[in-house]
Amino acid sequence: MTVYNPAINALTVDVEDYFHVAAFDKTINAADWDALPQRVERNTDILLQHFSDHNATATFFILGWVAKRYPSLVQRIHNAGHEVASHGFxxxxxxxxxxxxxxxxxSSAKQxxxxxxxxxxxxxxAPSFSIGKTNQWAFAALQQAGYVYSSSTYPVIHDLYGTPDWPQKPYQRPEGIWEYPMPVWNKLGKQLPIAGGGYFRLLPYWLSKKGIDGFLxxxxxxxxxxxxxxxxxxEQPRIANASVKSKFRHYxxxxxxxxxxxxxxxxxxxxxxxxxxKL
Incomplete structure (x- = not known):
């Protein structure tokens, strides 16, 4: 059994631009991405400076689409001592x-x-934590492509994703891949989402911190x-014709x-x- 340092936590960044998000899938055509104002390099460089200022290192799950257009950004992330990982292409x-x-x-993203x-x-x-019961074959594909671990499951109930009855702790899949699920806080018989993302933006900081401390x-x-x-x-551009729900979640x-x-x-x-x- 691996013994972890209880004081050290894992910081992860899914490196994609505002127009890549699943909330805008029905609004923005992928063929139009190149024509849109791109903000990902600027925003990620700001994060790199903040992490440096706080002696923090992170895993950057970088979209292949972004890496192809900003290879120097990927190199800066790596040179700063962070882990470069894949968010698919x-x-x-x-x-x-x-x-x-x-x-x-x-495979193309990894290469x-x-x-x-x-x-x-x-x-x-996986984008939108989109590995679950219906596509467990994805783990075999990850093993075939040469990956060692995945962080693609979130044991909560959500309208877009969620594996609430899957393990909440790191475990090795039968295919050989290690899966590191997103953390949940077990409170009042519920599995509460406390891993960040939109929930962290929407909730007051004290409540997010209470969830993190409760998990720990x-x-x-x-x-x-x-x-x-x-x-x-x-200051990112607004997607005017997105749904009210998508706008609320995103902005x-x-x-x-x-x-x-x-x-x-x-x-x-x-x-x-x-x-x-300790991989």
Whole structure:
């Protein structure tokens, strides 16, 4: 059994731009991405500076689409001592792809990232935590592509994703891949989402911190936090024809996120997935 340092938590960033998000899938055509104002490099560089200021290292799950256009950004992430990992290439949900398409997507992303940084990429996170009961074949594809671990499941109930009856702690799949699920706080008979992302933006900081501390008090495994570079960017272009629900999820509290993130960096110690889980 692996013994973890209880004071060190895993910091993760899903590196994609504002127009890649699943909430805008029905609004923005992928063929139009190149024509849109791009903000991901600027926002990620801001994060790199914040992490440096707080002696924090992270795992950056980088979209292949982004890496192809900003290879120097990938190199800066690597040179700063962070872990470069894969978010796939096209930001297609794993549930929307055939096994052959999925293998091609994750393989091309891995190969591109490795060609930029000159070292092996071992980690993967599926867009929208889109590995579940209906596509467990994805783990075999990850093993075939040469990945060592995944962080692609979230044991909560959600309208877009969720594996509430799957393990809440790190475990090795029969295919050989290690899965590091997003953390939940077991409270009042419910599995509460406390891993970051939209919930962290929407909720007051004190409540998020209470959830993190509650998880740490009841768990013998590290806490893992995730978010996206676009979440610290209130000046990003607005997608006018998106649904009201999508707009609420995407734009609420963008102006408050950066300050909340700085509090989080102050309150806890952060390292990459590879370091925290001793991979």
């Amino acid at each position: 096209s930001h297609a949900k794993a549930t929307s792809q055939t096994p052959e398409q999925f293998l091609q997507d994750i 591109l990232l490795q060609s930029i940084i000159g070292t092996e990429v071992i980690g993967y996170r 008090a009841q768990s013998d495994t590290p806490y893992m936090f995730y978010f996206h570079p676009w979440e610290i960017d209130p 609420t509290n963008l102006g408050r996120m950066e300050a909340k993130l700085l509090r989080l960096l102050n309150d806890y110690q952060w390292r990459s997935v590879r370091d925290v889980y």
